[in-house]
Structures are given as structure tokens and as C-alpha cells.
Amino acid sequence: MEFMTLHNGVQMPQLGFGVWQVKENEAVPAVTKAIEVGYRSIDTAAIYGNERQVGEAIQKSGLPREELFITTKVWNADQGYENTLKAMDESLEKLGLDYVDLYLIHWPTPEFDQYVETYKALEQLQKDGKTKAIGVCNFDQEHLQRLLNECDVKPAVNQVECHPYLAQHELKEFCREQGILIEAWSPLMQGGEVLKDDVIQSIAEKYGKTGAQVVIRWHLQSGSVVIPKSVTPHRIEENFDVFDFELNTEEMNQINSLDRGERKGPKPAEMNHR
Secondary structure, eight states, X not given: OOEEEOTTSOEEESBOEEOTTOOHHHHXXXXXXXXXXXXXXXXXXXXXXXXXXXXXHHHHHOOOGGGOEEEEEEOGGGOSHHHHHHHHHHHHHHHTOSOEEEEXXXXXXXXXXXXXXXXXXXXXXXXXXXXXXXXXXXXXXXXXXXXHHHOSXXXXXXXXXXXXXXXXXXXXXXXXXXXXXXXXXSTTGGGOGGGGOHHHHHHHHHHTOOHHHHHHHHXXXXXXXXXXXXXXXXXXXXXXXXXXXXXXXXXXXXXXXXXXXXXXXXXXXXXXXX
């Protein structure tokens, strides 16, 4: 496993396991399998409805708490200072944990204009020891800039949709300059057409790897944290088997040039529902 160091010194595994869209009845076996394979970072959220099952799999693993890196997120309907403090306690209760390693605001929901006070609650939660690091999801540059201007603690992570068809080059550059780590959700475009792209396929053939493994390798070498999701045991293994090859500069550039600004999810500025 390769690790990234957050700006406050916390170490985060660069490859994690995401459980978005993992149903309640699938979450315990999927997370259990991921931990057996070697994943040590699990990414969940209040809105996913599977925090309790993630907690169950953590307990079953028997691993010392400090060997795992657990992320969860505050949902849009729970934004606001007091609501966020309460939401964290509810998440910890469901996970069966005393603290998480990373707590994120799920969306900026700019229409409601609560993300600054919500983030100030995250700062308090970090002071209280309920989370080791704090950050955001789906924040554009303008939302990040406002936090940098109005809050005390810089976000450690910005988790955004990112894959070769939505490479986020400008946002990555801005975050790099600010010392904010980019974490990619939907890193395989939900198993979409990007995996069948001719460029990806030809590189995969060269290394005897799958398209998914090539795309995960591209994320890792781009300096991003990546959290592929799967409930299929052989895919959970396959997505982890990416540390025995390296893409060269030309191949990285080829994949970088596939960017076409194509999203599977909503634009952050337009995602305002609760």
C-alpha cells in the first residue's frame, strides 16, 4: 500500500474501498472481503445507509482500530453547526467507533449557504478528537476559496467525481497549490465506457491488466487518492492488484488527454436537494 500524508501529518492509504450504492445486505460481506484483500481505508457516508454494516465488518475484522482509516460524511439535510455535531454523533454510534479518520461535507449545496458554518462544526469536531482530519466533497474552486478565506483549518481532502473522461485538471492544480488532496469518487466512471476506450484497452493489453486496473493506476500516479467500489469478490481483488506495474509518461499523457468534461453525477453548484 502507498500512503499520502495529509497537511496535518495524518497518513491516508492512497487506495481505499468505497461503499456508495452498496446495499445494506451486501455491505458486510463486501467490506469484509475488502479488508481481507488488504484495503485499510473504507469510505462511507450517512446518506449511503450502510454505516452500521461498515461498523459490523470493522468489528468482525478484528484489526486494531489504528490500522484502519474510516471516512464518513455529513449529508445536506444535516448541514448547519448544531445539526452537524449531532450528525457526527449519530454516525459514530452506527459505526460503533469513538472517532473517524476523516469527516467530510458531502456537497456544498450553495443555495442554502450553510457550508461555512457546517465546516466550522467540522473544525470543532476535530478539536474534540471525534475526527483526525476534515475536508469536503464535490467542492468547486469558488467553494474551497471561501473556506480558505473564512475558516481556520484548511480542508485536508476534496473528494470529487474524477475519471479519465472528467480528469479535473484545473481543480487538481488549484488543490495541489493549496495542499489539499484530491480523492476520486466514481474513479472507473461506474464501470462505464471509459474502461472500453481504445487508449485504455491498448495500455491494458501491454501490461496484461484490465482497463479498470490501468485507470486506478492512472489515478495513483496522478497523486490522487482513489476509492473504487465493487461488491463482486474477484473485482474487489482485481482493483487492489495495481502495485506491480507503472505507466510511463507517454501513457499518462495519453490518458490525461481523454478528458472531455463528462460527468456521471451532478455539477456541485447545481446539487441543492436535501
